[in-house]
């Protein structure tokens with residue numbers, strides 16, 4: 001069964017035909033701004049498994065880096081996906097509908113988390129980036 005997701009206003013909808021992978025949460029200052037939250041919550045999609053169902057014309061793209069970008073609903077502002085080299089690289093977990101059957105496996109850049117965030121106990125956390133083997 002395909003995973004589906006949509007923005008806050010519901011105008012932009014997508015589906016992902018393969019399991020999500022490498023779910024993670026980054027607590028750095030840039031991700032806090034990009035996700036308007038204490039951290040990002042993001043998982044990668046299998047190449048070729050992602051497709052837009054509705055509202056693609058409403059998307060606004062913000063290039064964060066030469067090859068990286070984020071795409072938002074231009075109407076309600078939800079951040080829906082990350083781009084790499086012009087292709088959808090992953091989705092924001094907050095916009096996924098229901099249970100995507102993936103859990104955040106890594107909390108990264110916890111060393112630069114917001115002063116007001118209290119980290120839950122027992123999660124896998126790294127002061128900076130993830131260990132080289134997992135990226």
Ligand SMILES: [Zn+2]
Pocket residue numbers: 007008009010011012073074075076077078
């Ligand atoms: Zn929207």
Ligand SMILES: [Zn+2]
Pocket residue numbers: 026027028029030031032040109
């Ligand atoms: Zn980050």
